[in-house]
Amino acid sequence: MLSRTNLIILVLALLAAIAGGWLQHESRRVHVPAGVHIANVGELRPDVALYDLHGHERRLSGYQGKRLLLNFWASWCAPCIAEMPALNAAQHKFADQGAIVLGIAMDEPDNVRSFLSKHPVDYPILLGQLTSPSTSLRFGDMDEVLPYSVLLDENGKILAIQQGPLGARQLERWLSPATAP
Numbered sequence: 259m260l261s262r263t264n265l266i267i268l269v270l271a272l273l274a275a276i277a278g279g280w281l282q283h284e285s286r287r288v289h290v291p292a293g294v295h296i297a298n299v300g301e302l303r304p305d306v307a308l309y310d311l312h313g314h315e316r317r318l319s320g321y322q323g324k325r326l327l328l329n330f331w332a333s334w335c336a337p338c339i340a341e342m343p344a345l346n347a348a349q350h351k352f353a354d355q356g357a358i359v360l361g362i363a364m365d366e367p368d369n370v371r372s373f374l375s376k377h378p379v380d381y382p383i384l385l386g387q388l389t390s391p392s393t394s395l396r397f398g399d400m401d402e403v404l405p406y407s408v409l410l411d412e413n414g415k416i417l418a419i420q421q422g423p424l425g426a427r428q429l430e431r432w433l434s435p436a437t438a439p
Contacts, residue, residue, distance in 0.1 A: 294391045297398055303414045304396050308362065308384040311371055316384055318414065325357040326410040327432060329424075330386060330394040332365040333373035338405040341423040342379055348426075349381040352433040356412070359433075362386040364394055364404060 260268065297304055305319045318326070329345055331338035349359040359381040363370040367385055374383065386393035392402060398419050399406040409418040409432045418432065 294396065296396060296400070297416055299398075299416050299419060301416055303408070303410050303416055305414075306387075306393060306396065308386065308393065310382070310384055311367070311374070316382075318410075321358060321360070321410075322414060323356070323412050325352075325412055325433060325435065326414075327357065327359045327429075328362055328397065328408040328410065329359060330362045330364050330397070330399065330404055330406040330408075332363060332404050333369045334365070335404045337423045339377070341405055342377065344424065344426050344429055345381065346379050348429040348433055349379075355433075355435050357433040357435070358382070360384065362393060364388060364392065 295304070303318055305317055307315050307317050310316055318328075327345075327348075329341075331342070333339075345359050345361070348357075361379065361381055361383040362385075363383055364386045365373075365388075370383065370385065392399075394402055394404070394406050397406075397408045398416075399421070401421065403421055405423055407420045407424055408416060411417050420428070424432070
C-alpha cells in the first residue's frame with residue numbers, strides 16, 4: 259500500500275502528465291484567426307483568388323458550372339505524389355463530362371515548377387496560400403494534412419472532403435455526374 263506522501267506524489271505526477279499532454283496537443287492544433295470562416299460540407303466554397311504557375315490570378319468562381327475536385331498537395335508529400343497518376347487519369351476520363359481536377363500546391367512556387375517539369379500532369383495547378391490562414395485550412399483542413407481533397411458541385415457547394423489520398427473508385431464516385439459522393 260502507498261503511503262499518503264507517495265500517493266500525493268503519484269497524483270501530482272499524473273496530473274502533470276495529463277496537463278503536459280493537453281498542452282502538447284493544443285500547441286499542434288491549427289488556430290483559426292479571428293474573422294476567418296472555415297468552409298464545411300454543405301456550404302458554398304470561399305471564392306479565393308489563387309495564382310497559376312505563370313503568375314495569373316484565378317478565382318474559383320471561374321470554374322462555375324463544373325464539378326470541381328480541389329486536390330491540395332506538395333512536392334515533398336509522398337502520398338500526394340502517389341495519387342497524382344490516378345488524378346491525372348480521372349481528369350482525362352471525366353473532363354468531357356463537366357468535371358475538373360484542380361491541383362492546389364501548398365508549396366513554394368519554385369519547388370512546384372521543378373517538380374512538374376519532371377512529373378507533368380494534365381490538370382491545372384494553382385499555388386495555395388501558405389501563410390495563415392492557409393488555403394487548405396479555409397477549405398476545412400483543420401489539421402493541415404496533405405493530401406487533402408474537396409469536391410464542389412457545379413454551383414460551388416462543398417459536397418465532400420477527404421483527408422489522405424483518393425483511390426480510383428472514390429475518384430470515379432466523386433467525379434461521375436450520375437452519382438453523388
